[in-house]
Amino acid sequence: MTTGLELKSLITADGILRLSLEPSELPDPAADEVIVRIEAAPLNPTDHYQMTGPADLSTLRQDGNSDSPVLLATVPQAAMPFVARRVGQPRPIGTEGAGTVVAAGREADHLMGQRVALRPGGMFAQYRLAKAADCVPLPEGASSADGAAIFVNPLTVLGFVETMKTEGHTGLVHAAAASNLGQMLLKVCLADNIPLVNIVRKPSQVELLRGLGATHVVNSADPDFEADLVRAIAETGATMGFDPTGGGRLAGQMLAAMEAALTPPDAEHMVYGTDVPKRVYIYGGLEGGPTVLDRRFGFAWDIGGWLLFNFMKRTDAATRASLQQRVLDELTTTFASSYTRVVSLRQVLDPDIFRAFQARATGEKFLVDPTLD
Numbered sequence: 001m002t003t004g005l006e007l008k009s010l011i012t013a014d015g016i017l018r019l020s021l022e023p024s025e026l027p028d029p030a031a032d033e034v035i036v037r038i039e040a041a042p043l044n045p046t047d048h049y050q051m052t053g054p055a056d057l058s059t060l061r062q063d064g065n066s067d068s069p070v071l072l073a074t075v076p077q078a079a080m081p082f083v084a085r086r087v088g089q090p091r092p093i094g095t096e097g098a099g100t101v102v103a104a105g106r107e108a109d110h111l112m113g114q115r116v117a118l119r120p121g122g123m124f125a126q127y128r129l130a131k132a133a134d135c136v137p138l139p140e141g142a143s144s145a146d147g148a149a150i151f152v153n154p155l156t157v158l159g160f161v162e163t164m165k166t167e168g169h170t171g172l173v174h175a176a177a178a179s180n181l182g183q184m185l186l187k188v189c190l191a192d193n194i195p196l197v198n199i200v201r202k203p204s205q206v207e208l209l210r211g212l213g214a215t216h217v218v219n220s221a222d223p224d225f226e227a228d229l230v231r232a233i234a235e236t237g238a239t240m241g242f243d244p245t246g247g248g249r250l251a252g253q254m255l256a257a258m259e260a261a262l263t264p265p266d267a268e269h270m271v272y273g274t275d276v277p278k279r280v281y282i283y284g285g286l287e288g289g290p291t292v293l294d295r296r297f298g299f300a301w302d303i304g305g306w307l308l309f310n311f312m313k314r315t316d317a318a319t320r321a322s323l324q325q326r327v328l329d330e331l332t333t334t335f336a337s338s339y340t341r342v343v344s345l346r347q348v349l350d351p352d353i354f355r356a357f358q359a360r361a362t363g364e365k366f367l368v369d370p371t372l373d
């Protein structure tokens with residue numbers, strides 16, 4: 001039996017979010033299982049959402065003590081029906097991570113002492129039990145921090161490119177493009193000669209992406225944003241967009257700019273717009289509120305949701321393996337994640353640190369190292 005601590009998120013029936021460190025007891029691994037000592041797990045936006053749910057974070061308050069810290073926040077009554085199925089159930093948090101195999105079942109002996117990446121969930125923990133088949137050995141010399149984020153953002157980026165090809169498009173528009181994921185997408189598009197229009201919202205982000213080699217970067221805060229977007233899309237021929245903001249007008253602005261770029265300046269009035277298929281996938285919820293469509297883009301358009309796990313399910317095993325291999329081959333280049341701060345499990349429950357990663361700002365990525373005190 002291996003014992004350790006793990007971070008749990010609980011929503012109570014009276015509308016309180018409770019984040020705490022709880023003891024966990026892991027049985028000895030079965031023949032095809034291993035126990036991994038977790039040494040690095042990134043704090044992705046999805047982990048933040050799973051941790052907090054719809055809690056009102058302006059009500060965040062500390063409870064417990066320094067040995068056993070607890071964070072509390074209030075969940076608005078109106079949001080309780082949306083979380084009814086998780087009420088009263090402490091949930092483990094942490095999508096992906098990496099560490100060292102410290103115990104192995106009979107058939108998994110070869111992994112003993114290996115540094116591996118894994119994503120069984122619940123990675124904000126000192127130890128995790130996992131199937132050996134779900135562990136990806138890291139290349140020689142790669143640290144756990146190097147391998148902690150080999151699944152979510154890298155595979156999403158490669159999934160975007162696969163989706164673009166499968167659906168017959170030849171260029172991409174990407175919003176919130178200075179994100180960790182956006183920088184990876186830029187590197188992949190540069191390497192694979194895929195035309196890419198990057199949408200950001202600050203001049204510093206324009207500079208950052210240009211510094212990485214981006215040709216087309218438009219700033220949604222500029223007064224000429226819509227005209228700039230049409231120009232950039234016209235130069236790339238992009239007809240597929242990926243938008244992690246979700247709320248607001250951006251998805252519609254992408255479609256409108258694609259349609260405008262496709263319409264020749266001397267064309268006669270087209271009542272129904274062009275017949276060229278245009279599609280935007282919403283893949284995140286960085287911006288709250290409804291998605292607003294100002295329909296200035298004819299009738300050959302689609303908006304859908306895109307989720308890595310759904311993409312992986314409908315992708316064949318050989319493609320999945322080749323995408324994962326590319327991530328491993330380019331682990332410290334294309335798919336390198338940089339972290340501004342490494343924190344312990346206890347520090348995740350420090351209100352100041354919690355508020356800092358809640359900001360999800362460009363370049364402000366946190367890594368959790370459960371081996372730290």
Ligand SMILES: NC(=O)c1ccc[n+]([C@@H]2O[C@H](COP(=O)([O-])OP(=O)(O)OC[C@H]3O[C@@H](n4cnc5c(N)ncnc54)[C@H](OP(=O)(O)O)[C@@H]3O)[C@@H](O)[C@H]2O)c1
Binds near residue numbers: 156284362365
């Ligand atoms: N669907 C999927 O399968 C899937 C998979 C992986 C990731 N994702 C999503 O991908 C997104 C990026 O993830 P990441 O790990 O790369 O994040 P990250 O590195 O933390 O970056 C977040 C970026 O979003 C920008 N941003 C935040 N709020 C914004 C808003 N309201 N409007 C426009 N930009 C905003 C930030 O810019 P500022 O500095 O200007 O705030 C920052 O550049 C997240 O939404 C995540 O949930 C989805």
